[in-house]
């Protein structure tokens with residue numbers, strides 16, 4: 297459930313009509329609903345309430361906006377970060393360092409050092425080499441780094457190839473059969489407090505069976521490590537739960553996921569950690585765009601909008617579906633292609649799509665754009681960086697300004713030999 301609803305024929309974000317934001321801020325613009333963010337955070341936490349000890353680390357990469365992070369901090373969430381830049385954001389939003397998990401396959405020595413000094417709560421190690429480096433960096437500073445070993449369970453999450461992370465040939469984690477030996481070697485290093493295991497098999501997961509299989513495998517590994525004398529106090533089950541992108545699409549709910557996790561982890565006696573991203577932010581945002589013109593096509597018209605693949609990359613990158621709706625629907629329907637102005641055929645949001653009839657100047661909204669939307673935006677074709685707005689009841693605020701191409705141009709120089 298989200299708080300983007302029609303009232304008197306106008307699409308609203310909570311109590312704010314979207315045309316008011318489009319007028320004041322311009323288009324394209326991302327609009328987030330604070331009530332939806334809070335609701336999703338609470339629903340997810342509630343779904344895991346049968347698990348004794350839990351820790352929730354919001355996956356910052358899904359939506360790193362400072363105001364979004366502040367809302368989630370308010371909801372008691374820590375952060376899962378994959379770069380020092382994301383760690384700085386989480387800290388800037390007021391999240392305690394101890395509540396931050398540092399994931400990512402290519403953490404540099406500089407990043408590890410800064411994170412160790414900041415007191416980051418847990419490093420999810422992606423390789424033995426990284427663990428050795430982390431222990432050396434911490435020990436040299438008279439510190440001890442707390443860590444978990446990320447294991448690749450060799451389970452196919454059944455999602456899009458580009459967002460699948462738990463198969464043996466994916467770059468993430470250490471191979472399952474090597475994990476006990478690597479764990480034993482790393483746990484013995486000075487500067488290292490290796491307290492658990494981590495797993496994350498992919499994103500937009502629509503079937504719980506692969507997750508259940510992966511978690512069960514991790515439980516077995518945990519028991520083997522305990523039998524070998526290791527103290528395992530934390531198990532990080534990652535993120536990945538999918539959200540419906542199409543009206544009427546049926547996916548496992550947080551409650552289904554929670555019941556599965558509670559069952560698999562019932563006798564684990566650990567703090568179970570979660571890294572949800574999309575399930576918190578996905579339905580909390582829309583991308584509002586204006587129709588530049590409607591152009592005749594060979595089969596169907598092209599609805600050319602002022603948003604493009606640089607603002608919302610998911611359709612071009614993952615063939616992702618976003619519902620496109622008129623902000624002020626007339627009741628008429630059409631079949632059309634929705635495209636952006638960028639000079640690439642991949643700049644296509646929808647093909648042969650049955651949708652609301654729209655005309656030049658009309659506003660449209662791309663739904664479920666709160667996750668992996670603005671965070672992937674760029675300035676390709678010398679377009680501005682898209683702004684973001686947060687709505688709370690009848691108030692709204694710009695939480696990321698539009699960055700003009702002139703600002704980008706000002707950061708470039710012609711060398712003196714030209």
Ligand SMILES: *Cc1c(COP(=O)(O)O)cnc(C)c1O
Pocket residue numbers: 355357358376378399400496498499500534535536537571572573574575667
């Ligand atoms: C991307 C990612 C997540 C979040 O994935 P969602 O599908 O957005 O829930 C969690 N953990 C790790 C390690 C990730 O890379």
